[in-house]
Amino acid sequence: MGGGVAVFDYDNDGRQDLYFTNGARLDDPMPKGTLPDKREPKYWNRLYHQKTDGKFEDVTERAGVRGEGYSMGAAAGDYDADGLVDLYVTAYGSNILYRNRGDGKFEDVTKRAGVLGAGWSTSAGWFDYDRDGRLDLFVARYMDWDFERGSIYCGDSRPDYRAYCHPDNFKGATNLLFHQRNDGTFEDVSNQSKIAADPNGKGLGVAFADFDDDGWTDIFVANDSVRQSLYRNRGDRTFEDIALIAGAGYDENGKTFAGMGVDAADYDNDGHM
Structure with a gap:
């Protein structure tokens, strides 16, 4: 499954830079609880800095954003309102919130901020759902899957043949909504907000807009092989x-x-979205 990309100016030089997510090595067998292996450079996520001549240079190691797990998506946003764009990376294995330090480097503040998430996260986005002036975080998740169960005999006549089963064979995972407190940390409000009310979504993409023109930002989630979701902000x-x-x-x-x-x-x- 292909990964995502974020376009943002990470060093405030007026030029757009590129961040690409990448996969990881999946061992066979791979017991449940084992994370995909991203240690080899060919599996690292990549940050490309745009130079003055329009060409790009790989600054992944220097910036400290190689990622963890099997990365899926990326969302750029200045969540701490310090004038520097930060980066949230989703993955099967481990989501990461990279805080932009302003010196060309990022620091992993995932645990401190409280936005780790679990399971298979695919897409994410920053938006202010309650209009308190602080960016909140929505994380779309795919399904309850692990390599041990998810790549097994799926009805083929060859029992030794390892295949990736159709999404219909697995239960969908609930999406996550993190509300930002005034101290820069987040609380999981997925249940209180009723975002987690539908456990059958298999989200792969997300878009934010005020679809009903009531002044509140709504959420559309593209789901795989099940009904799509349009969350109206009440x-x-x-x-x-x-x-x-x-x-x-x-x-x-x-x-x-x-x-x-x-x-x-x-x-x-x-005039309508």
Whole structure:
């Protein structure tokens, strides 16, 4: 499964830089609880700094952002409002919040900030869902999977043949919403906000927009092989999934589809997202 990319100016030189997520080595067998191996340089995530001539240089090691686990997505945002863009990286194995130090390097503040997350995280995004002036963090998660169970005999006549089973064979994982406190740490409000009310989503992409023009940012999650999710922000720090009544849950034939990514825009310039 392919990874994500973030485009942001990490050193405030006025030029956009690139951060690419990468996979990791998956051993066979790989017992449950074992993390994918990212020690080899070919598996590192990569940060490319744009030079004045439009070319890029690899500054991954210097910046300290090689990542951990099987990386999936990246979300850039200045969560601590210090004028420097920070980076959140999702993964199967270990999510990481990299705080931009302003000296060309990042520091891992995941545990201190309280945004580790668990399981298989895919996409993420920063947004201020309660309009308190601080960025909050949404993390889309895929399914309850591990290499030991997830790459086994799936009905093929060859019992020794290792295959990756279809997503329908696994239970979906709940998404996560982290609310930022005024001290720069986060609290998991997935249950209180009702984001975790639907356990069947298999999220791979996420987009944020005020879809109903009520002044509150909503969330659309692209799910794989199950109904899509449209979380309407009710303005009281809770959300409700209105994908069905909004006509955004299924395709034009009323069937599920493999939602792999999503973006939001006013494509016809009528003022509506």
